[in-house]
Amino acid sequence: MRVWLVSPNERKYLTSAGDRMPLPILYLSSALTTNGIQNECFDLNHTHWLDFTYRCQKFKPDVVGLSIISSPSYPQMKRLAKEIRPYVGTIVAGGFHPTTLPESLNGDVDVIIKGEGESQLVDMITGSKEKFDINRYPIPDRTKLDSDKYNMTLLGLRITGMTTARGCPFSCAFCGNVNKTVQFRDKHNIEEEVKQIKDLGYEAVYFYNESHTINKQHAFEVGEIMKRHKMKYRLETRANLIDEEISRMLSDTGCMMVALGIESGDDKVLDAIDKREHVDDYRRVVKILSRDGIPTKGYFIMGLPQQNLTSALKSIELAKELKKEGMVMADFYMLTPFPGSPITANPEKYGVKILHHDYRKYLVAGKKIGEPVVETEWLSKSGIKSLVERARIEWKLN
Numbered sequence: 001m002r003v004w005l006v007s008p009n010e011r012k013y014l015t016s017a018g019d020r021m022p023l024p025i026l027y028l029s030s031a032l033t034t035n036g037i038q039n040e041c042f043d044l045n046h047t048h049w050l051d052f053t054y055r056c057q058k059f060k061p062d063v064v065g066l067s068i069i070s071s072p073s074y075p076q077m078k079r080l081a082k083e084i085r086p087y088v089g090t091i092v093a094g095g096f097h098p099t100t101l102p103e104s105l106n107g108d109v110d111v112i113i114k115g116e117g118e119s120q121l122v123d124m125i126t127g128s129k130e131k132f133d134i135n136r137y138p139i140p141d142r143t144k145l146d147s148d149k150y151n152m153t154l155l156g157l158r159i160t161g162m163t164t165a166r167g168c169p170f171s172c173a174f175c176g177n178v179n180k181t182v183q184f185r186d187k188h189n190i191e192e193e194v195k196q197i198k199d200l201g202y203e204a205v206y207f208y209n210e211s212h213t214i215n216k217q218h219a220f221e222v223g224e225i226m227k228r229h230k231m232k233y234r235l236e237t238r239a240n241l242i243d244e245e246i247s248r249m250l251s252d253t254g255c256m257m258v259a260l261g262i263e264s265g266d267d268k269v270l271d272a273i274d275k276r277e278h279v280d281d282y283r284r285v286v287k288i289l290s291r292d293g294i295p296t297k298g299y300f301i302m303g304l305p306q307q308n309l310t311s312a313l314k315s316i317e318l319a320k321e322l323k324k325e326g327m328v329m330a331d332f333y334m335l336t337p338f339p340g341s342p343i344t345a346n347p348e349k350y351g352v353k354i355l356h357h358d359y360r361k362y363l364v365a366g367k368k369i370g371e372p373v374v375e376t377e378w379l380s381k382s383g384i385k386s387l388v389e390r391a392r393i394e395w396k397l398n
Helices: 023-034 049-059 071-087 096-100 118-126 187-199 216-228 244-252 267-272 279-291 309-325 381-397
Strands: 003-007 039-043 063-067 090-094 111-113 157-162 204-207 232-237 255-263 296-302 327-334 352-354 374-376
Touching (some): 023 039, 071 090, 111 118, 244 255, 244 279, 255 279, 279 309, 374 381
Parallel strands (some): 063 090
16 A cells, blocks of 8 residues: 655745645655655655646556645645646645535545544554544654755754644634634653654744633643744744733743734724734733743734725724834734635625635745735725735734
8 A cells, every 4th residue: 555645836825835844745654654654745845837737647656645634735735636636646635725615525425524534544544543633643744855955944943844733613604614623732742742853953843823822721731842842943823821920931931933813903803803812912912021031923814704904904004003112023914714714605795895706826925915905994905915915014024
């Protein structure tokens, strides 16, 4: 049995494409290896498309698993499936896009995996029936790829990604995450992975958890592990999940940045997207973290429901205000409703008009601003774009 796992080429729409290991296929690889199934991993950011298709033609793998985490990569992977079809036994697709929009791949792949993929892929190949457990296959097999090709850095330190939990119970209207049940990894498994990461020469970890501090005990356990191994780290979380005790712990255990999804500087907009936070939460947390020596990064979105010109300008002013309080980075994006999000499911309810579903043009972190894919009752397509441009300029000049 020969199984190949493939992650897409993201260089057309991600500024930093190829700078970090594609963890989803490495988690799958670990699960397969544990069950005695031979497998290889391919990152199309570093393996040329033609080279991969030639390998398929020459070696004829039994199974090829396509990782389609983001919708912009879906057309590319759909095309790849067609090209390798004559040479592959079974083509499998998994990730957020197949989970939320499986019909888009009908006829192009043989099997669609929805949700957590490790146990489902093993079950498909071996015929077993096992419920997913985050602690069974917790450590991605980073030896399957050349670590020298991944050069992500933060504050001068070589950094790699890692997750200690999966799932998010919140339902922000713009977010496509469909996994509402949070599973936390065992602290012993986390420590084992931190040791491996350090042995590979990394100096820091970027935790990809949706809300790293959602479970206070878990956050403290992770912090102690990082401190014990003298590893720095960055995390993403919500402002309402940080208090003074957590802030002091993060500072004491080596946290060097906290990223917050601020989204808007207007409480009316935050309520409209079911954010369950308020502007004063952001002011409070940025000040607390700054006091403890932790810089913050903020994410903002233009084109949200209920956001007119006045409220959009409030977002820009909030970003500049927080910059003076300790927020060192800010990213401004246009609303891009991906499959699985409440806005995508019911745009009329939110006063949003989705202009097209050409996912190749749905930028996640683009090299340029690109063109908006929505307009709203309150802002035109050109208005949304100009506000993002204005926000980025004013942030730099402030």
